[in-house]
Amino acid sequence: MLARAAENLYWMARYLERAENTARLINSTTHVLLDLPLGATFGWANLIEIAGLDNLFQQNYPEANEEAIMRFLIEDTRNPSSILSCVQYARENTRTLREVLPAEMWESINSQYLYLRDNAAIACRSRRDRYVVLNNVIEQRHAIIGLVAGSMGHDIAYQIIKLGRNLERADMTTRILDLNSAVQFPKDSVLHEALMERIWMSTLNSLSAYQTYRRLVSMHVRSDEVVAFLLRDMRFPRSVEHCLGEMESCFTLMPKSQQLQQLAAQLRQRIARNHTNGLGAAALHEYLDRLQAELGGLHDALTQQYFHAYHDGAPPGEKPRTEIEFAE
């Protein structure tokens, strides 16, 4: 497979996954907002920080309020990670990949783009429309995954799609987990514990994980258990460890992949060994930040191995997320 095509394919998969997860992040946030008692506030600025987009946001918006943030995350094409941007990039990449993808793929992504282009503005205006439009984004994404799984040859191109999807998914799961640090409670709230439970429930719901969690882990939603579940439960397809496991098995089917396979395995094992129980909000936030940086390292290694062996300088098609400053 052509290195340039492989790179475009990888980014296409990441953009699509990012669009879906941003939709999930927003839906989850909206749920959290609805459950907040009077007096509790939501740190909008934190949400943008979690998404790793705070610098870009501040350059373009004077104030971090709900409306501005929704526009920024949903329809603002100055934000390369907004849902509309992601779908647009995915569409552009798909256009260059028609020969390696199932014939229906282009049409499917093109339709998703046309839908979003026409409805993104509505989604920013009201919470009710937002839910409908974003759910549609998630559903269309399911259709695309189904198309890939069911009608694409399980060849190298397929492995690359899976690699992009799982890397992005692992990254986004850590970000959605981090959402809770954005809620600030009124001091000495008696409601604190009950409220925490509601918020973690929203987190699980946003990842379609609530039902699985209840069945596999516990009827009670406790923060330690939710964090452990979303980071380390191999049975849940959006957990970080599961995603890394998927990447490991993709690498076994890729050429010249021994080092990458090792890298993914080491990271996965490290996560499996780490205990996150009892971490306070700040410590958890720091831990998740570090994980994101390590996933970034895996991305760099993969990119170097498969896409840039013959290139130097900025590769085409790459629109990286604003880099997170990681302080040890």
Add this chain to the structure above:
Amino acid sequence: MELASSEYAAHTAYDELLNRELLPRPAAQPLFDYLDSLDEGELAARRQAVDATIMAMGITFTIYSDSGNIDRAWPFDPIPRVMARSEWEKIQAGLKQRLSALNLFINDLYNEQRIIKDGVFPAEVLEGSGNFRPQCVGITPRFGVWAHICGTDLVRDRDGTVYVLEDNLRVPSGVSYMLENRQIMKRIFPEVFRTTNILPIDDYPTQLYQTLAALSPRPGDQPVIAVLTPGIYNSAYFEHSYLAQQMGAYLVEGSDLLVGSDDVVYMKSISGLQRVDVIYRRIDDGFLDPEVFNPDSTLGVRGLMRAWRNGKVGIANAPGAGVADDKVVYAFVPQIIRYYLNEEPILANVPSYLCMYDDQRDYVLNNLDKLVVKPANESGGYGMLIGPRATAEERAQFAELIRANPRNYMAQPTLDISTAPTLVDGQLAPRHLDLRPFVLQSDQLYATTGGLTRVALRKGSLVVNSSQGGGSKDTWIVEDSRIVEDTR
């Protein structure tokens, strides 16, 4: 379905679907029966469905403009152009005859030049050719074939005669739209395919693949075929990716390829360098190889000509094939056919006056108001003078151009190009059209079933180019036996 009667009353051209009494021709009868069965609202709804389908299928072309490149939806008219199989087969034979003669001609020009020595083709025409590549002299590609893919433009005059307007031998485009047009029709009007026996067209990608595979320097193996595109900003990018997809070929850009010191062409794959056997190039000669042609080209591949000359890679169309894609050479095609094949041309050439000859030039200069004047080496309808529609001033300017460079101009009488009913504001109005079939040659010859019908959507306009207000129609070649049955 209503005809725009005022437009048809003033109508003098041949209509592809209607006879002089404005009744359907036999081949079009089932189509009109079908259209009559749809009520007005139904047709309008289908028309909208067509537009929605084109958007969803993402069938676009790119227009270059100052405000950036815009992808436009492909303008499509849902009323097909219909032709009887018996008539088409004669045209098909003529297309194959023409391409095989042109390939013999090109190969002769780059080798012995017998046709010049025998006094059939003037040396001065060759000397003035902008598309003759000295770098190709002495080469005989596989099967002696240079132009593997040809798009031939056909038009029909008032008396019903079909003429060849030009042979596009460089990088002809449009075949993907021909294929997509049929897909649209099948989605939107599935019923009509039951009542009319329309010949399928979808074997083109397979035929193209076989044509290209035959050029592989490693016969026997499954060849690696790549479509070489200038990139996403090219107006035909949609087609490049479409054809790569349909053939299961790689879609590559110049920067994806390199030529090794072994003269083999490689592409940069994720697991290292992989050999490429055949390149279907969609970039012009001048950009192919900065080592040999335009040194500033970033679209091509350094060393590609070396690889091709040494037989390490097949290239379609071969570099230099454009020498026969020249309006002056065009005028000689009937003689070229007689010379190489010893046959009479099956398809008519439009009578042409060559300005390089004194007497013909005088005729042209004295009759500019009746003639169409074309530059030899341009394509896409650029740099032309349509005499009857030009102002006296424009004609005077053109006369100067002709006197300054007579070899570069030829002229033809204006044809009354045929029309077909086209959906305009809910009525069927006559619009001018042409037809571009695609002809393939390597170890065998193939011509498409029908081709791409391009239609000038503006009233009275003769310009069918999509960049200038043209659209397209599906082209049906229908079984005659079925027509007889249906018209009884």
